[in-house]
Amino acid sequence: MIDLKSGFAPAKWQQGVGTVTVARQDRKPLTKLQLEMVWSYCDAIIERFGDGEGPPNYMYSEVAFQGWCREYKREALLNGRKQFESVVLPL
Numbered sequence: 001m002i003d004l005k006s007g008f009a010p011a012k013w014q015q016g017v018g019t020v021t022v023a024r025q026d027r028k029p030l031t032k033l034q035l036e037m038v039w040s041y042c043d044a045i046i047e048r049f050g051d052g053e054g055p056p057n058y059m060y061s062e063v064a065f066q067g068w069c070r071e072y073k074r075e076a077l078l079n080g081r082k083q084f085e086s087v088v089l090p091l
Contacts (some may be wrong), residue, residue, distance in 0.1 A: 004060065007049030033087050041068045066090045 002009045022038075024030050041059075048056035058064060069091055076084040 002046065005055050007046055007055065031087070033091055034086060037072050037087070037091065040072055041065055044068070068075050 016032070022030060022035060045059050046058055046061065059068075069089055073084050073087055073089060
């Protein structure tokens, strides 16, 4: 729910959003680990706005997202998070 040019969410989304339901468009199961990857990707996009180089347009694609997921899983496994062995990619 962020503005793709500014990185800011509308004021009503910045605090106290409450319960959120997350579902896949293809209706496949979404595990906690997969959701962690999605959250981390969104967080990385938001962080890029602080770099002063404008919106991270290069991150707004399926290819960029899937690459992020592969790297996230690889790093998680290198850091001993064996539960990521079961994460099926692409998401």
